[in-house]
Amino acid sequence: MRRGHKTSYIRKIGRYGFYFVLPALLFFLAFNFFPMFYALGVSLFKYDLLTEPEFVGLANYKDVLTDPVFWRSALATVIYVFGTCVSIWFISFVLATMLSKKCWGRGVFRTIYFVPVIMSLVVTSIIWKFMYHPYGLVNSMLAWIGLKESYHWLTDTTLAPIALIILSIWKGTPYYAVLFLAGIENIPVQYYEAAMIDGVGPFKKLIHITWPLLKPTTLFIIVISVIIGLRVFIPQEIITDGGPGDVTRVITLLIYQTAFNFYKMSRAATISIIMFFFIAGFSIFQFRLFREKR
Amino acid sequence: MNTSPVVFRKYFLKTIFYIVIIGGALLAILPFVWMLSSSLKSANEVFKIPIQWIPFPPRWANYSEALSKGDMVLYYLNSIFVSGATVAIRILVCSLAGYGLIKFQFPGRGLIFVFILSTLMIPAEVILVPLFLTVKGLGWLDTYQGLILPLSVSAFGVFIMRQHIQAIPDDLISSARIDGSSELNIFFRIIIPLSAASLVALGIFTFIESWDNLIWPLVIVASDRMKTLTLGIAAFENTYKTNYAYVMAVASVATIPIIITYAIFQRYFIEGITLSGFK
Numbered sequence: 001m002r003r004g005h006k007t008s009y010i011r012k013i014g015r016y017g018f019y020f021v022l023p024a025l026l027f028f029l030a031f032n033f034f035p036m037f038y039a040l041g042v043s044l045f046k047y048d049l050l051t052e053p054e055f056v057g058l059a060n061y062k063d064v065l066t067d068p069v070f071w072r073s074a075l076a077t078v079i080y081v082f083g084t085c086v087s088i089w090f091i092s093f094v095l096a097t098m099l100s101k102k103c104w105g106r107g108v109f110r111t112i113y114f115v116p117v118i119m120s121l122v123v124t125s126i127i128w129k130f131m132y133h134p135y136g137l138v139n140s141m142l143a144w145i146g147l148k149e150s151y152h153w154l155t156d157t158t159l160a161p162i163a164l165i166i167l168s169i170w171k172g173t174p175y176y177a178v179l180f181l182a183g184i185e186n187i188p189v190q191y192y193e194a195a196m197i198d199g200v201g202p203f204k205k206l207i208h209i210t211w212p213l214l215k216p217t218t219l220f221i222i223v224i225s226v227i228i229g230l231r232v233f234i235p236q237e238i239i240t241d242g243g244p245g246d247v248t249r250v251i252t253l254l255i256y257q258t259a260f261n262f263y264k265m266s267r268a269a270t271i272s273i274i275m276f277f278f279i280a281g282f283s284i285f286q287f288r289l290f291r292e293k294r
Numbered sequence: 295m296n297t298s299p300v301v302f303r304k305y306f307l308k309t310i311f312y313i314v315i316i317g318g319a320l321l322a323i324l325p326f327v328w329m330l331s332s333s334l335k336s337a338n339e340v341f342k343i344p345i346q347w348i349p350f351p352p353r354w355a356n357y358s359e360a361l362s363k364g365d366m367v368l369y370y371l372n373s374i375f376v377s378g379a380t381v382a383i384r385i386l387v388c389s390l391a392g393y394g395l396i397k398f399q400f401p402g403r404g405l406i407f408v409f410i411l412s413t414l415m416i417p418a419e420v421i422l423v424p425l426f427l428t429v430k431g432l433g434w435l436d437t438y439q440g441l442i443l444p445l446s447v448s449a450f451g452v453f454i455m456r457q458h459i460q461a462i463p464d465d466l467i468s469s470a471r472i473d474g475s476s477e478l479n480i481f482f483r484i485i486i487p488l489s490a491a492s493l494v495a496l497g498i499f500t501f502i503e504s505w506d507n508l509i510w511p512l513v514i515v516a517s518d519r520m521k522t523l524t525l526g527i528a529a530f531e532n533t534y535k536t537n538y539a540y541v542m543a544v545a546s547v548a549t550i551p552i553i554i555t556y557a558i559f560q561r562y563f564i565e566g567i568t569l570s571g572f573k
Contacts, residue, residue: 011399011400013471014398014399014400016394017395018398018400019394020391020394020477020481021390021406024387024388024391024410025406025410027387027446028409028447028449031428031443032413032416032421035424035427035428036416036421039423042424098311098318103315113322114556114560115322115323115556117567118502118552118563119549119552119553120505120506120524122506122527122528123329123527123548126531127328130332131328133341137324137345140344143343174322179568231417231419233419237509238531252509255419255423256512259422259426268422272421272422272423272424275419279420280415
């Protein structure tokens with residue numbers, strides 16, 4: 001009797017829980033799920049905002065997948081993500097290790113190192129565009145260390161992708177270093193103390209204590225850095241506009257230009273769906289990492 | 295005695311450590327310093343070699359001249375409004391949902407949580423085109439609601455708030471209920487104050503994200519008066535490409551307030567950013 005009363009009470013209260021979730025639910029339905037299915041729908045039509053949509057089945061997918069422009073864009077994206085992420089994992093780990101050491105001015109260093117993260121990427125891109133000018137800061141610093149050639153960073157097909165990768169490393173490293181740092185500082189000091197008593201060297205400490213205990217952090221960083229990398233847009237749009245040629249036309253820029261410069265809505269939606277499957281693989285991984293933490 | 299190999303090695307490593315860490319810190323702020331320095335140069339000093347780090351005399355007129363050329367103040371206000379509204383909606387809606395999902399039992403609760411988390415798979419770039427068509431259908435192109443609402447709620451925010459509200463003791467909530475507080479009252483009087491720290495962190499995280507958005511304003515905004523700061527700066531750069539000092543002056547105006555805010559609320563910034571990591 002009492003039990004029954006309690007359950008009905010919980011159920012009655014429980015309804016409020018649903019009301020609390022409702023606003024968020026509506027937002028997600030309207031601005032995530034509906035557009036996702038909309039995109040799926042649009043990708044099956046011929047649609048350019050001007051004429052009546054016409055059902056074409058999978059023709060858009062065939063068009064996109066046989067279009068060299070799409071594949072060059074996919075390649076540009078892969079090169080960008082690979083170059084940026086791999087460098088960032090190593091550099092940010094080293095930076096985090098250094099910032100975790102007790103040293104003079106540690107707080108000041110942490111403050112300074114974080115500046116790139118809070119600076120707007122739009123502003124950062126504009127500054128770097130200027131720095132990469134043939135007479136800009138980058139070349140004059142290279143000249144200072146003896147490389148006196150005038151590099152055309154943004155108009156050379158080999159250098160332009162590298163230039164954008166360097167910028168992204170500069171911007172992204174401190175962010176991931178802070179994540180690593182949080183992971184490192186969560187490792188109980190006792191492990192290191194015990195290792196010290198046993199006379200374990202710093203390299204072995206790294207391999208046997210830091211590395212295994214940082215595994216969840218590392219996994220998380222690898223997954224989100226790849227996802228963030230795949231979504232890159234701002235530097236390519238502002239600095240190179242996809243050029244020279246199309247060596248820096250990453251997938252998001254291709255989607256944007258296809259839709260809003262050429263008004264090929266259905267083609268852009270098709271590329272988006274393909275990109276979705278590309279990202280989904282990584283996201284499912286991220287999703288599982290999140291769920292494990294429930 | 296100080297020259298023994300062990301001591302020498304220790305000092306040697308220490309020196310290397312400081313050289314690397316100071317060198318890295320210089321690299322980290324170099325573009326910022328270069329921006330400030332260039333913003334005070336005259337057109338023919340900009341590419342002078344060797345680089346003049348402290349321009350003399352500083353050309354302050356760059357600022358007034360550059361700012362008079364566009365509606366930067368308006369773009370600034372637009373950005374503050376859009377980012378502020380995004381923050382307000384996000385922390386409210388996400389903490390409501392987080393609270394509902396963790397402190398109540400109702401049928402479908404688990405399913406709804408999984409549904410919300412699964413939207414992590416759909417970044418705005420992927421649904422750019424349909425989102426644009428949706429907003430167009432609503433008649434929201436070139437409006438504040440069009441700029442704000444579609445990106446205001448995030449699965450990540452719900453996840454974080456749910457995580458933090460979990461730590462609030464159930465007894466606190468049930469005793470308030472026994473005292474006759476309404477459910478909304480409990481939310482605003484108990485849940486919100488007790489999760490203030492994570493709300494601030496989520497707020498800062500959201501603000502940075504929204505402040506720096508370019509792709510969405512680019513798609514939505516048509517008229518000059520709706521431009522956000524990112525859009526305004528990008529357009530300014532496009533128009534005054536060759537006048538580097540002007541462009542850098544505008545970039546400085548956009549950056550300095552952020553840097554000052556960061557210097558004051560540094561801890562919260564770093565917390566807000568680390569929020570996305572494991573806690």
